[in-house]
Amino acid sequence: MFWGVKMDLKKKVSLAVVKRLPRYYRYLADLLKMDIKRISSQELSSRMGITASQIRQDLNCFGGFGQQGYGYNVEYLFNEIGNILGMNNNYQAIIIGAGNMGRALANYTNFEKRGFKIIGIFDIDTNLIGTDIRDIPIRHLDELESFISKNYVDIAMLAVPFEQTPAVAERVAKLGVKGLWNYSPMDLKLPYDVIIENVHLSDGLMVLGYKLNEKFDFNRENSNKGNED
Amino acid sequence: MFWGVKMDLKKKVSLAVVKRLPRYYRYLADLLKMDIKRISSQELSSRMGITASQIRQDLNCFGGFGQQGYGYNVEYLFNEIGNILGMNNNYQAIIIGAGNMGRALANYTNFEKRGFKIIGIFDIDTNLIGTDIRDIPIRHLDELESFISKNYVDIAMLAVPFEQTPAVAERVAKLGVKGLWNYSPMDLKLPYDVIIENVHLSDGLMVLGYKLNEKFDFNRENSNKGNED
Secondary structure, three states, X not given: OEOOOOHHHOOOOOHHHXXXXXXXXXXXXXXXXXXXXXXXXXXXXXXXXXXHHHHHHHHHOOOOOOEOOOEEEHHHHXXXXXXXXXXXXXXXXXXXXXXXXXXXXXXXXXXXXXXXXXXXEEEOOOOXXXXXXXXXXXXXXXXXXXXXXXXXXXXXXEOOOHHHHHHHHHHHHHOOOOEEEEOOOOOOOOOOOOEEEEOOHHHHHHHHHHHHHHXXXXXXXHOOOOOOO | OEOOOOHHHOOOOOHHHHHHHHHHHHHHHHHHHXXXXXXXXXXXXXXXXXXXXXXXXXXXXXXXXXXOOOEEEHHHHHHHHHHHHOXXXXXXXXXXXXXXXXXXXXXXXXXXXXXEEEEEEEEOOXXXXXXXXXXXXXXXXXXXXXXXXXXXXXXXXXOOOHHHHHHHHHHHHHOOOOEEEEOOOOOOXXXXXXXXXXXXXXXXXXHHHHHHHHHOOOEHHHOOOOOOO
């Protein structure tokens, strides 16, 4: 396994574009499944609901895979975006916390399709230790150090209670895990050389709330609904 | 309850800015808690890790709450962003699917802090019906129509298995629910006048994968790790 194959592409892409790449990657995967070999920016635009000019601009960041009158080669574009995103690095991840969120993550088979393999789950609840989720055993958190010393762990998915998150995060960072995916509602920061992605579930909900507010205008006071019992 | 109070602000803000607003909102909430009355774009910049010019640009969309030499009035900005996001609409939500993801959502108390109240949970597993999560009873999906006819339901959070998602989504849309928050890994589309936010958990993980790939360069083949059993 080798990291950083795409040296020449490093630093060339803005984070705004990077954040859109997973979406392109998913759509291209669907096209591949449908055996579609090439696609114009117009067709991709109508499928994805992004303007064709945005698509051309985004994909031009990588040196322009599109050809006038031909469109994009779906397989080539899929592979290139996959390379840029590091999908071929065979990242290995552990989940810390086997509560509802941790279990939901462990059951999310799409991570594997995107090149992320979950190799361990940790918790402190002795009732859970020894059980497994999709054949991945749940280990006691005490085994973390020993496990990481024996296995490549690139990413720790943190799904522990809020108060415990900073200490657990520091523990995995000290053990050399470079990527932290934090599901506790806080902007976790650590004085270590690590990448932290903080997931704020409510942010997406707030965007939905904004769109509802923007699109629909109605006055509940005109209705009897909700007045019963 | 009244929707669309901020008529005059409608359509003025780009979606890119809207997507950053929840983050501002969270930081401003923290500042309020610390009893900080005003803040400069520079201070906000160093806290949030966004450039001061980006902050000024984002917040100017709303007519400029900042004053030269004074900075931003934290409470005013917090309230205005809350209004824009529709946080004062007292949105009511239901969760469909009481598996791990649905339960994780039901236990996420931050939604309430952001103005979203979960008023019902639905499932088809008879073992779950009649139990509750944080005092919210789990009802049989058969009761959906009757429940929605008696209660305002603005948002349905869909946490059902992939195959069942389109049918369940159509069912709630037909019942007049205007906001769908979809946790199944698909870009759900419906021929109804609804807002759909599709959550793709793996997208955030792929961005983390990109950042790891960009920052760290190492060759696993030089290590003995992972070669044991």
